[in-house]
Each structure stands twice: as structure tokens, then as C-alpha cells.
Amino acid sequence: MKNIIVLILLSFILSATSNAQIHHHKDRESSVPQKSTKKNGTIQRAVLGIQYTELTAEDAKEKQITVTTEGLYLAKVTDRGAAKEAGLQEGDVIVKLNGSPIKDKDEIQEVMNKLRPGDNAEVVYYRNNKLKRTTVTFKNDEDSSAEVESAAEKGDPSAMIRLGDKFYEGLNVDKDYSKAMEWYQKAADKGYNPGLHKIGEMYYYGHGVHQDHKKAFEFFKKASEATENPSGDAMKRLSDCYRFGFGTTKNLGKAEFWLKKAQEAGNDKANAIKQLMDM
Numbered sequence: 001m002k003n004i005i006v007l008i009l010l011s012f013i014l015s016a017t018s019n020a021q022i023h024h025h026k027d028r029e030s031s032v033p034q035k036s037t038k039k040n041g042t043i044q045r046a047v048l049g050i051q052y053t054e055l056t057a058e059d060a061k062e063k064q065i066t067v068t069t070e071g072l073y074l075a076k077v078t079d080r081g082a083a084k085e086a087g088l089q090e091g092d093v094i095v096k097l098n099g100s101p102i103k104d105k106d107e108i109q110e111v112m113n114k115l116r117p118g119d120n121a122e123v124v125y126y127r128n129n130k131l132k133r134t135t136v137t138f139k140n141d142e143d144s145s146a147e148v149e150s151a152a153e154k155g156d157p158s159a160m161i162r163l164g165d166k167f168y169e170g171l172n173v174d175k176d177y178s179k180a181m182e183w184y185q186k187a188a189d190k191g192y193n194p195g196l197h198k199i200g201e202m203y204y205y206g207h208g209v210h211q212d213h214k215k216a217f218e219f220f221k222k223a224s225e226a227t228e229n230p231s232g233d234a235m236k237r238l239s240d241c242y243r244f245g246f247g248t249t250k251n252l253g254k255a256e257f258w259l260k261k262a263q264e265a266g267n268d269k270a271n272a273i274k275q276l277m278d279m
Contacts, residue, residue, distance in 0.1 A: 050074055
């Protein structure tokens, strides 16, 4: 009975993945917070103005954090952002937002989906192993646009990806796939593998370019096999390509190999599928 349930769940996940490959991709649009608003036809969403990593027991030990092994470790707090104005600093560990426990990106995204620019929320966090609280007033994504554009123009590849995403999704700008591709390509030219993955996604779904699974496969493969900063998201896509024969010959052995690599790289979808397969 247990094996039957696992197979049903696995079939559901893989079916959803397969269907997403046949139709144009909608996940990125639906990931925009539900309470985001529109101004002049562009989407506006609440942002904190942080860059973070998910805290692990190993990270906590290395950073001498003794009070928790879960939460979001703030690697960067954007100048003039909502988090900065609320007093948050690099090195803080967020453990609760708006009353909800926060351990990973999915949990913070779930909370952010319910908020909009101008909303207030309590942030519970640790600093120097001491529990603290503050209230943050969320800003509009456009408030940080100038800083992102400036960083991208100065050659920051992560800012190039963020700027490309803004054009891809139409966040406070008119949706423009050609400009998104331009910034993704600039990031890729700097050896930043998420740029390769993003370009692959555009060919994968035919957004702004002629849909070409073979080209998508080539970009996913290059981003996955990189010796520095390989992309876990690209690994998951590469696994999908091998599993369903998109852009390459179907090969379940390679699909399993890259699914495992994506899981090791922290890709959530790969982790969910692999856990079901291992049950």
C-alpha cells in the first residue's frame, strides 16, 4: 500500500513537470505575491531588501551561532531597503516573520505572498545569539530598482540576473523578454552560471525566442557541468530533459544522476522527487 501511494505521488509530480514542458511556463508569473498591486500596468510587490542563505547546523557552528540551527542568515542588507531601515544587519538570523516561523525560502515566500508595499510586520531574529524583534514597513520593489540597475551597470552578475528577472516578469517595468535575455547573457558572459540557466529557460518555453529544447538542453548542460558555482536549478532542468527526451535522447540513468546532483545542490523540487523515489 505504501509503495502504491509513493508511486501515485511521484507520478503526479513528474506529470506536472512534463505538462510544464509542453505548455508555456507560468510558474514565474504565479510566484508574484498574491497581494501585489499594479501601477501603470506593471506589477508592484513588497520587498525586504535582503540577500540570505538558509542556515544549517554546519553553518551555525562555523559562524558560532549557538541558539539556533534554522532560519535565514542575512548575507546582505540592501542600503535604503525596508530591512535596513528596520535595523536589520548582515549576520542576523531571521526566524519569524509576521508571526510565522521562517526556516527556508519557501516559508518566507509564503509570508511575502500575503503582503504588499506599505504593510507592517514583526521580524523576530537573532543577533550575536540574542533574540530581538523589530517592525518592518515593506517597500515597493521599484524602491530598490535604481540600486539594482546601478550594480548591474557596474558589472555585478547577480544584479544582472535580478534586472533580467524584472524585465522577464514585468516587475515595475514593461515586460520585455529581449531586455531580459540581454541581461541574462551579460551575466553568462561573466561566467555566472545562473545566467546560462535563465537563457536555457527562455529557449525551453519559447519566451522571446523560438522555442528550442535542443538549445535549452545545451545551456542547462553547460550551467550544470560548470566547475565553479554550478546551477542546481539547471541540474533539475537537465534531469527533466533526459527523463522526457526534450532536446536530447531519453536517458533515465542520466536523469536520475542529475536529479541527485540537483538535490545535493539544494533544489527543492529535486529534493521532493528524490525523497519520494527513495521511500
